[in-house]
Amino acid sequence: VAQEGLDVAECSYVIRYEFVSNEIGTVQSRGRARASQSKCFLITEALSLNYQRETDNRLKEEDMKQAITEWREKGIEAFQTLVRKEQADLLKNLSTNGPQPTALGASQPTNETxxxxxxxxxxxxxxxxxxxxxxxxxxxxxxxxxxxxxxxxxxxxxxxxxxxxxxxxxxxxxxxxxxxxxxxxxxxxxxxxxxxxxxxxxxxxxxxxxxxxxxxx
Ligand SMILES: [Zn+2]
Missing domain, CATH: 2.170.150.30 (RIG-I-like receptor, C-terminal regulatory domain)
Incomplete structure (x- = not known):
């Protein structure tokens, strides 16, 4: 039973039984299998909460890969400029509004509801x-x-x-x-x-x- 940190060079299958954490966990657990052409499985009930979480995690991973590709094309300078701007915006928001929830949807009723x-x-x-x-x-x-x-x-x-x-x-x-x-x-x-x-x-x-x-x- 292994999650993060353990590397088993010969490991070619990862089988998770009803275990899903966040998107980082999904990538990490697959990474336990180091052999080439290794496979990763999740055993869970169709359409269960774990099924939906795993599906969400995989979509987020796809988003991440796409973002990495896009930013590679834009180049390091554009990336650094954006990161600095995002950091400045976050700090400004934190100092005026306190921590912001990152959950789905708005944090209070809005006219977008x-x-x-x-x-x-x-x-x-x-x-x-x-x-x-x-x-x-x-x-x-x-x-x-x-x-x-x-x-x-x-x-x-x-x-x-x-x-x-x-x-x-x-x-x-x-x-x-x-x-x-x-x-x-x-x-x-x-x-x-x-x-x-x-x-x-x-x-x-x-x-x-x-x-x-x-x-x-
Ligand atoms: Zn209908």
């Missing part, structure tokens, strides 16, 4: 933006009205589908919150957001692009 959220495929109303909560980095809908409307399943990993019978597209999956209360993890690619008084819906690719307020559970 969606009034209503609808099925992207058929426009059916699903829930209010104020019903969204954060379980770690997973966005869940916590709303009895949504339960009544969509009648979602209650076991972890089961699919949630659009309540409109002629649509019935997949909206996300059930995850278990504390005390085994079901939470409805909605996938943003199935949703459209009406924000403020805007008449056109907004679409997002990733939850990190949505700037509305979501209270942490």
């Amino acid at each position: 969606a009034k209503t959220i609808h099925c992207r495929f058929c426009d059916t109303f699903l829930c209010k933006g104020s019903s969204l909560r954060l379980q770690g980095t997973t966005v869940v809908c916590c709303d009895q009205a949504f339960e009544k409307l969509a009648n979602p399943p209650k076991s972890a990993g089961e699919k949630i589908v659009c309540p409109n019978r002629t649509c019935h597209r997949e909206l996300g999956a059930v995850i278990l919150l504390s005390r085994n209360v079901p939470g409805y993890a909605l996938q943003i690619s199935s949703l459209k957001f009406f924000i403020g008084s805007e008449t056109l819906p907004r679409l997002f690719k990733k939850w990190s692009q949505y700037q509305g307020y979501m209270q942490s559970l």
Whole structure:
């Protein structure tokens, strides 16, 4: 059983069983396998919290690789200039506002919080933006009205589908919150957001692009 720091030259397989930390942990654990063409596996339930975290971690790793490639092309001077600017901005923010949360969404209700959220495929109303909560980095809908409307399943990993019978597209999956209360993890690619008084819906690719307020559970 090994995570960081242990190098086993002959190791060609890493098998993790229900163990996911952050994106650094995902990269670190894969790095335990030093042999060429080594492989890394995660054993977990489909669509479980660990499954979603691992998927998030891999996306973040892809983002990191892309950023490294982009900055290599831009050159060291542009990179240093940006780092200095970011540092200056961070220090300025810290001295005026105190530490800022780095979680998804806004830290307090803003006019970027969606009034209503609808099925992207058929426009059916699903829930209010104020019903969204954060379980770690997973966005869940916590709303009895949504339960009544969509009648979602209650076991972890089961699919949630659009309540409109002629649509019935997949909206996300059930995850278990504390005390085994079901939470409805909605996938943003199935949703459209009406924000403020805007008449056109907004679409997002990733939850990190949505700037509305979501209270942490
Ligand atoms: Zn629908």
